[in-house]
Amino acid sequence: MVVQLYGQPFGQVPAIEDGDFKLFESRAIARYYATKYSDQGTDLLGKSLEHRAIVDQWSDVETHYFNVLVHPIVINLVIKPRLGEECDIGLVEELKVKLEVVLDVYDNRLASNRFLAGDEFTMADLTHMPAMGYLMGITDLNRMIKARENMNRWWEEITARPAWKKLMEMAGH
Ligand SMILES: N[C@@H](CCC(=O)N[C@@H](CS)C(=O)NCC(=O)O)C(=O)O
Structure with a gap:
């Protein structure tokens, strides 16, 4: 049986909850936080x-x-x-x-x-x-x-x- 944590349907980590928002897949999570905090620190997403x-x-x-x-x-x-x-x-x-x-x-x-x-x-x-x-x-x-x-x-x-x-x-x- 696959144990789902934070709604990760494959039973793996990482998975996050940010308020009511749930997300899995490490690269998608990294892009989400980079976009959410794009006005702080290093711009990780590209300038043009x-x-x-x-x-x-x-x-x-x-x-x-x-x-x-x-x-x-x-x-x-x-x-x-x-x-x-x-x-x-x-x-x-x-x-x-x-x-x-x-x-x-x-x-x-x-x-x-x-x-x-x-x-x-x-x-x-x-x-x-x-x-x-x-x-x-x-x-x-x-x-x-x-x-x-x-x-x-x-x-x-x-x-x-x-x-x-x-x-x-x-x-x-
Ligand atoms: N493509 C996924 C891969 C995740 C992954 O491989 N997770 C491993 C740990 S790094 C895991 O949870 N393994 C436990 C298992 O499969 O039971 C991602 O990048 O988030």
Whole structure:
């Protein structure tokens, strides 16, 4: 039986309640709060029609190229061992080969752009941070990122932001 918290029909987290308003799916939640508080702090959504489109483009790259590979890697190398379940090393090795190609695209993009959507930190960078955080904690994957100079520079910069440091402190890292 699926246990629904905050109306999440798949029984997963995160899900939020903001007053009477309920929402699930982490990326939709992040966009909701970024829009709701767009007049405060960093503008995460993009400043023009074109900039917003580029933010959306790299956010979609995260979902459709990056996360589809990284999510099962993290499940197998981080989550399953914690649950005492066996991980599928064959699958992880296949995914790592595919991920090398995707990381090259990122490194190339970040060679001429400070952040994924251009000169400013946006939602496109932010949505990568949870999975990137896991990857950097896995020796082999950490090496794959560190080998890419521009991606590594980008990761150092976005994790130096006060909000990430605060989150890490709260998580006890
Ligand atoms: N696409 C969803 C994925 C959510 C997800 O994978 N949630 C995991 C934790 S990170 C979960 O709740 N797993 C528990 C379960 O499936 O029973 C999102 O981004 O919100």
